[in-house]
Amino acid sequence: MNKTTKQQLLSLVNLSVGYSKDDALHSDINVSVNAGEFTCLLGPNGAGKSTLIKTISGFLPKVEGEVWFGKERIENLNEQKKAKLVSVVLTERISVPNLTVFELVGLGRTPYTGFFGKLTDTDVQKVYDAIKAVGLAKFAHKSIDKMSDGERQKAMIAKALVQETPFIILDEPTAFLDFPAKIEIMQLLLQLSRDHNRGILLSTHDLEMALQIADKIWLIGPDRKLTEGVPEDLVLSNDFNDFFERDGIHFDKHAGNFKFHKSVQKPIQIVGEGIERCWLEKALNRIGYIDSNESNDLKVELRKDDNAEIEYQLTKTGLSQNHQSIQSLIEQL
Amino acid sequence: MQAIDTKNKKSVIFGLLLFLLLALFVINISLGSVYIPAEKVLKWLVGMGIEKEKWHNILFNTRLPQSLTAAFAGAGLAVGGLQMQTLFRNPLAGPSILGISAGAGLGVAVVVLLMGAINGTALSAFGVFGSVTVTMAAFVGAMVILFMVLFLARKLKNNAMLLIVGIMVGYASNALVGLMQFFSTKDDIQAYVVWGLGSFGNVSWEKHQVFIPVITLSLLASLFLIKPLNIYLLGENYAANLGLNVKRSRLHILIVVGMLTATITAFCGPVAFLGLAVPHMTKNLFKTADHSVLVPAVMIFGAALALLCNVIARLPGFDGTLPINAVTSLIGAPIVVSVILRRRRLVD
Missing domain, CATH: 3.40.50.300 (P-loop containing nucleotide triphosphate hydrolases)
Known part of the structure; x- marks a missing residue:
């Protein structure tokens, strides 16, 4: 285009x-x-x-x-x-007892129907198509007040669809x-x-x-x-x-999301690679540590143990401990 | 296929309701303080005449007009209640919610209580003349309130605000009536209270020349409001977005319901609960929210239920006929309670 x-x-x-x-x-x-x-x-x-x-x-x-x-x-x-x-889908929750998805979506045809609002065969086909398009085909004749908020919102979108705006x-x-x-x-x-x-x-x-x-x-x-x-x-x-x-909330441009500011961040050295490292770093960030090569007395190393399982070796002022999970590691810190 | 099945089911229920309506109509005409054999009544009904002049008079001048009143009033109140419940999206709305029947009461109070207090003689003591005056006063009172509500409806954008204003107008009217009662004689108050109990038996053939055409027209007009009523189910904003002129449609609905309520209250007194309960019973019966089914269905159901209440009020033993309001309230109140309980379960 x-x-x-x-x-x-x-x-x-x-x-x-x-x-x-x-x-x-x-x-x-x-x-x-x-x-x-x-x-x-x-x-x-x-x-x-x-x-x-x-x-x-x-x-x-x-x-x-x-x-x-x-x-x-x-x-x-x-x-x-x-x-x-223009058609709208609003925040307000529509809860009408006994109003089926089909009837609700059918109301979307209002601008095109006659005096009594009766749907023609073409209208009916369009309504079924829209219900299928939003993935509610199975619930076409289910009452909307028995559906979840998400399903109801989908029905409202189907209504907007058949309005053909x-x-x-x-x-x-x-x-x-x-x-x-x-x-x-x-x-x-x-x-x-x-x-x-x-x-x-x-x-x-x-x-x-x-x-x-x-x-x-x-x-x-x-x-x-x-x-x-x-x-x-x-x-x-x-x-x-x-x-x-705002205070304490920071937009991370790299990740495209918000991070909580930690007022004090303690340095820790992280050694390792792969997905485990990524989540280990997230966990450490969460409890107020930041990856730093200058940290001399605090270090975590990702290693494989004898059974090729991941283990986390924490070195604290020269003493080493092995942990099987991130949970037990951060409990030590 | 499911759609076709439910359609058949609805036709069957419609047929049953119509049969019930007809049966109750015949029962209403057959029962009364004077015993007339049912077969004779049936023959008379299909135009084959009846031996005794006296029986003909009872059937033609008392029972037939009363049964017609009950049927038309029931249909009108029920369809009025349905429209109010849909317009205000409130399950507890009824035809009297806008203060129109309270206005009728105010009109009657002015004639019965105020005139009595000023002249020393109550108009209700004047027989036929008094009865016509009371009807006129009720109608004028209801119309005054209706025009007030319509005027406000043009100003107010929001339905909830209109509803609150309507309820407040009702309270104010009742307060004025209370005030007048304070200054009135015992007899006049008695007359007012009797009017307030409601009756289907006060509409003579002369009055029917007004009653039946006005109600019939309003019932027909309700059929023309099916599409806007269905759209109103989604609330004002969605309705406007679907191309409905929200203010104009609301005005149409208010005029139709106002005419129904004003006329019925003027001729029968305030009849409680029918307009509130019948729409709920009909919705439960048909399991639908579609007004192309509900509007005709509540009319038939309302007429049938009003006839049933009328039969109960005149059951042998209650010779003087019970006040119709007592019967409709006894039947209506449990229904309203069950509606509230069911709503609560939905919310929880």
Whole structure:
């Protein structure tokens, strides 16, 4: 795909969001999302992610500036037209007794159905396809209030799918989910943007996930101007540090994640290689030691014992001890 | 295949409910303080006439209008309750939640209590004239509150706020009634209390010329709200995103439910619990949240349950007919309790 064929789905021009002109949470927002692009709106809790998302979705009035969907301004779109341009997945939990996945997803066809909302055969096929696409085929006729949060969120994504909008907005869709469910949902969304050329805007406070998946990141923080860029540029330009760092938390540029600062770090010499060394070093870091060749009186060496099992030899002021596990080693330290 | 199976099952339940409704209707007409053999009643019902003029009068002027009142009121209250529960996403909402029936009570109180206190004679003592006046007063009172709620609905964006305002309006109306009672004579208070107990027996054929058409229209209008009601299941934000004009649809729902509640309360008095309990029983029976099933189903169920309550109220032994409110509450309260208990289990 070259640059000229990219279709702009959403653009924000000099947008201010918040509750009033004098009290705007964020102003001068100038960003856009293209077809096939996965954008993450990233910021700590309380940064105003939800306010921005709600303003773009049309649930909150904007304070100033313009919101464009393709070539239409949001003010000039009635509900019907907007429903065919943008679909949303929200944080709120939907729990309706006896509402099946099929019925829920079927409601996504609302903008296309007639007066009584009856689904045609084509609609029904599309609903089943979407349910299959999000991996809920087995649960199509299961009631959503008997499903897990992750499954319910997948059903909401299927609803957004059958709405057949070029642009999908998701407000913290993974906030309540455990780690595997989070990954699953994110991969599903990534696939949607790639295979179906949908534009996706997703708000999250999960930085590591956004770094791995997003094409673009919009960084947002309290009292800071929204910063936009590809994840790697933001890492290199120290923007993550500026937005997220607090006392005791440090963004590790190499690993792309956050580390706890240890106020005092004691030197220890680590000798060895491979995966065992890597985790040994993590364990030592965790309890406040740092790898250093200058350490003379503290040393850990990875060795193979007589049975070719790994053992950790700790040398402390000239005395050596062998440990079979990292646990017994760090208990000695 | 599962979809087809459940569809068949639903048709069967629909058929059974319709049969139940018909049976209860016939039972209502057959039972009463004057014994008329059931076969004669059936013959009369299908238009074959009846020997005794007196029997015809009882059937035509007392039992038939009362049964029709019960059926239409039951259907209207139930479908009103369903719409309120869906709109406010609250299982404990009912048709009276917006203070409309409290408004009717206020209207009646003004006529019965205030007039009595000022003139020295209560209007309720005036027989037919008094009864029409009470109905009118209740309707006007309900309409005043309904318009207030509609006006607020245009201003308030949030459904929860509207719900709170509705409940508060109800409390205020009840407080005013209480105040009037304080200054009223014993007889007037008695008359007001009797109105408050509710009855399906006060709607004559003359009144039916208003009652049946208004309720029928509102019931038909409810059928046209099936799509917005289904979308409302997902809450206001999702509904708006699906292309629903949230404010306009809400207004439509409020007008329909308001008309139903105002009319039924004006003609029958406040009938408790039917509008709250029937939607829950219907949802349990059909195991669905789809309003294209629920709207017609609660109408039939509501009509049937109201007829059943009416039969119980007139069972031999309760010769003077029990207040309908006592019967509906006795049946409705346990259902509401079971709903709360079941909800709790879901949360836990």
